[in-house]
Amino acid sequence: MGFFEKIKQGLSKTASSISSVFTASELDDDFYDDLEERLILADLGMDTTVKAVERLRLVVRDRRIKTVAEAREALREVLCDMLDVGDSALNLSTKPSVVLVIGVNGVGKTTTIGKIANQLHQAGKKVLLCAGDTFRAAAADQLEIWAKRAGADIVRHGEGADPAAVVFDSISAAKARGSDIIIVDTAGRLHNKANLMNELAKIDRVISRELPDASRETLLVLDATTGQNAVHQAEEFNKAAELTGIILTKLDGTAKGGIVIAISAGLGVPVKLVGVGEGIDDLIDFDRAAFLEAILPPAEQMTGDSENEEEGAEQE
Ligand code: GDP
Ligand code: MG
Numbered sequence: 001m002g003f004f005e006k007i008k009q010g011l012s013k014t015a016s017s018i019s020s021v022f023t024a025s026e027l028d029d030d031f032y033d034d035l036e037e038r039l040i041l042a043d044l045g046m047d048t049t050v051k052a053v054e055r056l057r058l059v060v061r062d063r064r065i066k067t068v069a070e071a072r073e074a075l076r077e078v079l080c081d082m083l084d085v086g087d088s089a090l091n092l093s094t095k096p097s098v099v100l101v102i103g104v105n106g107v108g109k110t111t112t113i114g115k116i117a118n119q120l121h122q123a124g125k126k127v128l129l130c131a132g133d134t135f136r137a138a139a140a141d142q143l144e145i146w147a148k149r150a151g152a153d154i155v156r157h158g159e160g161a162d163p164a165a166v167v168f169d170s171i172s173a174a175k176a177r178g179s180d181i182i183i184v185d186t187a188g189r190l191h192n193k194a195n196l197m198n199e200l201a202k203i204d205r206v207i208s209r210e211l212p213d214a215s216r217e218t219l220l221v222l223d224a225t226t227g228q229n230a231v232h233q234a235e236e237f238n239k240a241a242e243l244t245g246i247i248l249t250k251l252d253g254t255a256k257g258g259i260v261i262a263i264s265a266g267l268g269v270p271v272k273l274v275g276v277g278e279g280i281d282d283l284i285d286f287d288r289a290a291f292l293e294a295i296l297p298p299a300e301q302m303t304g305d306s307e308n309e310e311e312g313a314e315q316e
Helices: 003-008 012-021 029-041 045-062 068-083 109-122 137-150 163-177 193-210 228-240 259-267 288-295 305-311
Strands: 097-102 127-132 153-155 181-186 216-223 245-249 271-275 283-285
Touching: 003 283, 003 288, 012 029, 012 288, 029 045, 029 068, 045 068, 045 259, 068 259, 068 288, 097 109, 097 193, 109 127, 109 137, 109 181, 109 245, 109 271, 109 283, 127 137, 127 163, 137 153, 153 163, 163 181, 163 193, 181 193, 193 228, 216 228, 228 259, 245 259, 259 271
Parallel strands: 097 181, 097 216, 127 153, 127 181, 216 245, 245 271
Antiparallel strands: 271 283
16 A cells, blocks of 8 residues: 555545635635634644745735635645655665664654564665663563564663663674664653753764764654644754654544644654554655645545535535
8 A cells, every 4th residue: 555545544634624725716815814724723833834824825926826726736836845855765875874763752663663674674674773762671672572573683781771882782783793774762751851962962972983974864753643742842852863854653543644744844854754553564655745645635636626616615
């Protein structure tokens, strides 16, 4: 199943909510107010919504757009452009490459690492998992289960160990075993920002010293169902680390989807992977065009809408 099929169902409510705006007969203030409301409801957040609507107004003015159908296409362009903040492929070009996975508790870091490891293993790569969440012994146990399922190696220390020391040992092990990719799990303690920053900086120093030329990814995992809270987390982590990408989990749940745009546009960091379930295969590469198609399909794909547009639609 492709990206589009996997997310379309979950985002269908968002799609019909946004589409309903385009049953209006005129591009007046009511239209823009209604659109603003729908975009906020879709989890774009206030800032990104205001930006998107402002840009749409400009495009409508500059191109002398008169119909809602044209405005719909213009909004698709605006959102597509807001999502265009960089390559969504992982950069794993060196041997070994390092992938650091960060984020608060419960967002799905360990599960996602298992899924990534499995994909890489299937692609013939030798993967080593680093149990950098030393906060609870259960965290390393959980990672070890995923390592077995995914056919990856694991390096772990005891509970309470220094995460940077586990990273150091993982790098030594990867060099000795000829691993292609090291994926580092971390504990997500955002409540103590200074501590988090220190811990990430220390890990960063170890990697820079031991593997100065390695390709690096620092991926922030966010739970899409937590809406604007996830946007807030993204802002905080973006201050603590140089993020190269976002992994958005639980897009199979009640997520409204707009958070993808809020984060891309707000932080300028691309969404790279999307979690769509708890299973080992439930991780897919983010596809901008397909995502857009799921939340705002072209008018001709929304059955019934084109008729409404012509009749000038009575709402509700
Ligand atoms: P961590 O604390 O960040 O390491 O989070 P975990 O990997 O332990 O995951 C927390 C919970 O989220 C677990 O029950 C996972 O099965 C679940 N989870 C992770 N990713 C997804 C996803 O994409 N979809 C759904 N529905 N659940 C997920
Ligand atoms: Mg974990």
